[in-house]
Amino acid sequence: xxxxxxxxxxxxxxxxxSPGSRRRCLVTGGAGxxxxxxxxxxxxxxxxxxxxxxxxTGRESNLPxxxxxxxxxxxxxxxxxxxxxxxxxxxxxxxxxLAAAVGVRLVVQEPIRCIETNVEETGSLLRFVLxxxxxxxxxxxxxxxSSEVYGKPDKAVFHEDDDVLYGxxxxxxxxxxxxxxxxxxLGLAYHTKHAVPVVIARFFNTVGPRQVGDxxxxxxxxxxxxxxxDTIEVHGDGRQSRCFCDVRDVVAALPPLLAxxxxxxxxxxxxxxxxxxxxxxxxxxxxxxxxxxxxxxVPYTQAFGSGFEDxxxxxxxxxxxxxxxxxxxxxxxxxxxxxVAASMGNST
Numbered sequence: 001x002x003x004x005x006x007x008x009x010x011x012x013x014x015x016x017x018s019p020g021s022r023r024r025c026l027v028t029g030g031a032g033x034x035x036x037x038x039x040x041x042x043x044x045x046x047x048x049x050x051x052x053x054x055x056x057t058g059r060e061s062n063l064p065x066x067x068x069x070x071x072x073x074x075x076x077x078x079x080x081x082x083x084x085x086x087x088x089x090x091x092x093x094x095x096x097x098l099a100a101a102v103g104v105r106l107v108v109q110e111p112i113r114c115i116e117t118n119v120e121e122t123g124s125l126l127r128f129v130l131x132x133x134x135x136x137x138x139x140x141x142x143x144x145x146s147s148e149v150y151g152k153p154d155k156a157v158f159h160e161d162d163d164v165l166y167g168x169x170x171x172x173x174x175x176x177x178x179x180x181x182x183x184x185x186l187g188l189a190y191h192t193k194h195a196v197p198v199v200i201a202r203f204f205n206t207v208g209p210r211q212v213g214d215x216x217x218x219x220x221x222x223x224x225x226x227x228x229x230d231t232i233e234v235h236g237d238g239r240q241s242r243c244f245c246d247v248r249d250v251v252a253a254l255p256p257l258l259a260x261x262x263x264x265x266x267x268x269x270x271x272x273x274x275x276x277x278x279x280x281x282x283x284x285x286x287x288x289x290x291x292x293x294x295x296x297x298v299p300y301t302q303a304f305g306s307g308f309e310d311x312x313x314x315x316x317x318x319x320x321x322x323x324x325x326x327x328x329x330x331x332x333x334x335x336x337x338x339x340v341a342a343s344m345g346n347s348t
Contacts, residue, residue, distance in 0.1 A: 022046050022047055022048065023042075023045075023046075023047040023048070023093045023094060024047070024048045024050070024090075024091070024092045024093050024094075025042050025047045025048065025049045025050070025092060025093065025094045025095070025096065026049075026050050026052070026087075026092040026094070026095045026096070026139075027039050027042070027049055027050070027051050027052075027096045027098065028051075028052045028053070028080050028095075028096070028097050028098055028099035028121070028125065029052075029053055029058060029097075029098035029099035029100065029144075030049070030051030030052065030053050030058070030063070030075075030098070031051060031053035031055055031058030031059055031060060031062045031063050031075075032053065032057060032058035032059075032062065032098060032099075033058075033062070033206075033208075033210050033211045033212070033247065034098055034144070034203070034206060034247055034250065034251060035051070035053070035058065035062075035096070035098040035099075036058070036062035036063070036064075036210055037208070037210070037247045037248060037250075037251045038096060038098070038251040038254060039051060039063075039064060039073070040064060040068065041251050041252065041255070042255070043064060043068060043069065043070070043072060043073065045255075047072070047094075048072045048073075049072060049073050049074075050073075050074045050075075050076065050087070050090075050092070051063065051073065051074070051075045051076065052076045052078070052080050052083045052084070052099065053075070053076075053077065053099065054077065054078050054079050054099075055077060056101075057101065057214075059210075059212075062210055063075060079099075079117075079121065080097075080099050080121040080124050080125055081120060081121060081124035084124060084125065084128045087128070087132075088128075088131070088132065090132060091132050091133075091134050091139065092132075092139045093139060093140065094139060094140050094141075094142070094255070094258055095125065095129055095139045095140065095141045095142065096142045096144075096254065096258075097121075097122060097125050097141065097142065097143050097144060098144045099117075099121050100117060100118050100121070100144065100180075101113055101114035101117040101118060101176075107172065107173065107175060107176040108172055108173060111172045111175050114175060114176055114179065115175055115179050118176070118179035118180060118182075118183060119179050119182055119183065122143065122183040122186055122187070123186060125141075126141070126186060126187065126190045126196065129141055129190075129196055130190065130194055130196060137195065137197070138194070138195070138196045138197065139196075139197075140197045140199075140258050140259075140264075141187065141190075141196055141197065141198045141199070141258075142198075142199050142200075142201070142254055142257070142258050143183060143184070143187045143198060143199070143200045143201075144201060144203065145180045145183060145184055145200050145201060145202045145203070145267070146176070146177070146180045146202055146203055147202050147203065147204040147205070147269070147271070147314055147316065148176055148177040148180060149164060149177055149180050149181045149184065149202055150162060150164055150177075150202075150314070151164045151165045151166040151167070151174065151177055152165055152166070152167065152311055153165050156241075156275075156312075156313035156314070156315055157273075157315045157316070157317050158269065158314065158315065158316055158317060159269075159317040159319075159320075160202070160266075160267045160268065160269055160317075160320055164177075164181065166178060184200050184267065187200055188200070188265060188267075191264065191265040192265070197258075197261070197264040197265075198264060198265060199257045199258050199263050199264060199265075199266065199268070200266070200267045200268065201253070201254065201257065201267075201268050201269075201270040201321075202267065202268070202269050202270065202316070203245075203250060203270055203271060204242075204243050204245060204269065204270070204271025204272065204314070204315070204316045205242045205243055205244045205245065205271060205272075205314075206244075206245055206246075206247050206250050206271065207219040207220075207244045207245070207246065207247065207336055207340065208246045208247035208248060208336055208339065208340060209247070209339045209340055209342070209343035210247075210343055211247070211340065218242075218278065218281070219244060219281070219285070219336075219337070219340060220340055220344070221233075222281065222282050222285045223285055223289070223337060223340045223341050223344060224344060225293055226285050226286055226289045226291035226293045226341075227289065227291070227341055227344060227345070228293075229291065229292050229293055230293060231293060231294050231295070231296050232282045232285070232286070232293050232294070232295045232296070233296055233297075233298045234278055234279050234282050234295055234296070234297050234298065235278070235297075235298050235299075235300055235310075236278075236297070236298075236299070236300050236310060237279075237297060238277060238278050238279025238280075238282070238297055239277050239278075239279060239312070240277065240278055240310055240311065240312050240313065241275040241276060241277045241278070241312070241313045241314070241315075242275065242276065242278065242281075242314055242315075243271055243272040243273055243274055243275050243276070243314070243315045243316065244272060244276065244281070244333055244336070245270075245271040245272035245329050246329065246331035246335070246336045246339075248331060249272075249329040249330055249331055250270055250271065253270050253321065253325060253327050254270075256325040257321070257324065257325060260324060260325065262324065263324050263325075266320075268320055268321040268324065269316035269317060269318055269320065269321060270316075270318075270321055270327070271316050271318075271329075272316075272329045273315055273316055273317070273318050274333075275313065275315050276333070279295070279297075282295045283295065284333065284334070284337065285337055288334050288337045288338060289337065289338075289341055
């Protein structure tokens with residue numbers, strides 16, 4: 001099998017496509033779950049893509065193969081701040097910032113890493129975009145945010161302009177939400193003050209091939225257990241509901257949002273609006289994969305320690321994104337489950 005593309009240095013002359021080429025895109029977190037799908041989408045439309053990823057949660061195996069890259073991918077390994085210093089002479093048409101510390105378990109276990117990564121990397125990226133602006137203006141910037149920004153309001157369906165409500169700072173679970181909210185404030189401030197064309201999307205439970213369950217992601221954790229015939233552990237009473245959207249539907253929405261000037265300086269929910277309880281999700285995985293796994297309820301205190309808070313329901317209002325680009329998810333949950341299982345089989 002052809003191996004993933006590698007870039008041995010941080011030389012901006014190598015990392016930047018030649019002048020006169022088609023769109024030049026920068027994807028931070030491009031070796032991650034969502035970033036790797038986005039990278040392939042951009043390559044498929046003919047773009048040149050530079051990837052920055054420190055591989056802390058991303059994987060080198062997620063990078064495009066040499067055959068997929070066709071000489072149009074450069075990979076810089078490291079944190080965003082240091083690596084973009086190698087790109088100071090570059091100007092990108094589009095910048096997609098997906099580098100972040102993600103996952104409930106990682107947030108609970110390593111709050112300092114999550115806070116510093118999410119805030120510092122976004123600041124470094126926005127300064128870079130401003131400093132590399134041309135006479136035509138700064139690069140168009142997409143910032144990946146999260147439904148976690150909404151916190152724990154007393155409602156089930158969330159609209160972009162809703163107030164947010166967080167728990168106390170003594171509960172580490174809310175640090176991730178606060179950092180993503182701060183990222184949004186920062187991005188919108190750059191748009192207002194410096195006319196940086198920024199688009200923000202709040203992702204709602206994105207799932208699909210290449211996602212791993214190492215940091216608390218629920219669907220790949222369920223699928224891996226089902227494939228092995230192991231017990232599937234559902235946290236809490238299982239009646240909490242979420243809306244799961246296939247990553248391929250999610251990334252397909254990002255370039256159209258960024259290309260539309262009417263979307264700049266705005267926030268969009270992106271995901272599915274079809275809720276399912278976590279217990280029902282476990283049952284759906286067992287049924288779809290014809291697994292013999294049993295399902296067991298595990299108290300939150302046992303899974304995450306004392307003081308953990310979770311939402312009973314969380315679903316996006318998709319009116320805004322539908323009006324902007326005609327967004328509608330197309331891939332069903334059962335198909336996603338099968339594709340996640342197939343990707344795990346290919347990785348073994």
